[in-house]
Amino acid sequence: xxxxxxxxxxxxxxxxxxxxxxxxGETPFEVIVGAVLTQNTAWTNVEKAIANLKxxxxxxxxxxxxxxxxxxxxxxxxxxxxxxxASRLHNLLGMIQARYRGDLALLAxxxxxxxRQTLLEVKxxxxxxxxxxxxxxxxxxxxxxxxxxxxxxxxxxxVSEEEASYDDIQNLFMTSLPNSTDLFxxxxxxxxxxxxxxxKKSTPRCSDCPLKPQELRPIHE
Numbered sequence: 001x002x003x004x005x006x007x008x009x010x011x012x013x014x015x016x017x018x019x020x021x022x023x024x025g026e027t028p029f030e031v032i033v034g035a036v037l038t039q040n041t042a043w044t045n046v047e048k049a050i051a052n053l054k055x056x057x058x059x060x061x062x063x064x065x066x067x068x069x070x071x072x073x074x075x076x077x078x079x080x081x082x083x084x085x086a087s088r089l090h091n092l093l094g095m096i097q098a099r100y101r102g103d104l105a106l107l108a109x110x111x112x113x114x115x116r117q118t119l120l121e122v123k124x125x126x127x128x129x130x131x132x133x134x135x136x137x138x139x140x141x142x143x144x145x146x147x148x149x150x151x152x153x154x155x156x157x158x159v160s161e162e163e164a165s166y167d168d169i170q171n172l173f174m175t176s177l178p179n180s181t182d183l184f185x186x187x188x189x190x191x192x193x194x195x196x197x198x199x200k201k202s203t204p205r206c207s208d209c210p211l212k213p214q215e216l217r218p219i220h221e
Contacts, residue, residue: 005158006158006172006173006176006177007176007177009156009211010177010183010186010187010190012210012211013187013190013191013193013194013210013211014186014190015210016210017190017193017194017210019186020186020189020190020192020193021189022136022185022186022188022189022192023132023136023185023189024043024047025136025137028104028108028137028138029059029060029061029104029137030050030059031132031133031136031137032092032104032133032137033050033053033059033064033089034046034050035129035132035133035136035137036085036088036089036092036124036125036129037049037050037076037079037085037089038079038132039081039085039088039128039129040080040081041079041080041081045078045079045080046078046079048078048079049075049076049077049078049079049082052075052076052077052078053075053076056075058072058075061093061096061102061104062102064089064093065090065093065094065097065102069083069086069087069090072086072089072090073085073086076089084124085124087123087124088122088123088124088125091122091123091124091125092119092122092124092125095118095119095121095122099118104137107138108137108138108139112134112140112141112142115134115138115140116130116131116134116142119133119134127145127166127167127170128144128145128146128166131143131144131145131170132144135181135184135185135188136185139181140181141179141180141181141184142170142174142184143170143173143174143177143184143187143188144184144188145166145169145170145173146188146191146192147195147201148191148192148194148195148196148199149169149188149191149195150164150169151195151199151201152191152194152195152199152211153169153172155199155204156211158172159172173187194209194210194211198210198211199211
């Protein structure tokens with residue numbers, strides 16, 4: 001895999017879609033909550049759960065950290081696995097309370113490597129969730145790898161579909177691109193949109209994909 005192709009992919013997607021203004025969260029805390037809730041579900045379901053939390057006035061660290069498990073689980077029911085995710089949220093908030101006194105500004109001041117390891121030590125927080133929090137809530141330069149990214153790169157022969165690990169793919173991006181939070185943010189968002197609209201799991205729209213050579217795409221009147 002050569003560096004220029006990763007840059008070409010970014011340029012092609014940005015030219016096709018334009019800036020994505022991602023992640024869809026109004027505050028760092030909302031982004032943190034969303035990163036946990038979006039595990040194994042569509043973002044539309046997360047939006048419903050976030051709306052419930054806002055309607056009840058509990059979308060803040062101070063309110064949620066003391067919220068009973070059953071109450072939190074019921075509010076986030078739309079996102080699926082709500083009991084598990086309620087526990088994961090409380091595990092994460094408990095760590096933030098114990099290590100950073102509940103202060104997200106202190107959390108954001110932690111260096112990237114230390115904070116990433118701290119997040120990964122929280123039960124229920126995996127690499128994708130941790131990196132989403134790092135990139136989108138604390139503005140630290142780390143590349144988020146998700147199913148869309150893995151699928152797109154494997155279908156284009158840039159990584160192995162079966163053998164490439166999360167760390168392998170992340171390392172590919174982070175050693176081949178400038179170390180830029182804005183770039184990692186935009187690139188990931190563009191890959192997500194490509195995966196949703198074109199590089200679908202079972203019915204890919206390859207003929208119209210912005211990553212397909214222009215001369216091979218159909219001409220639409």
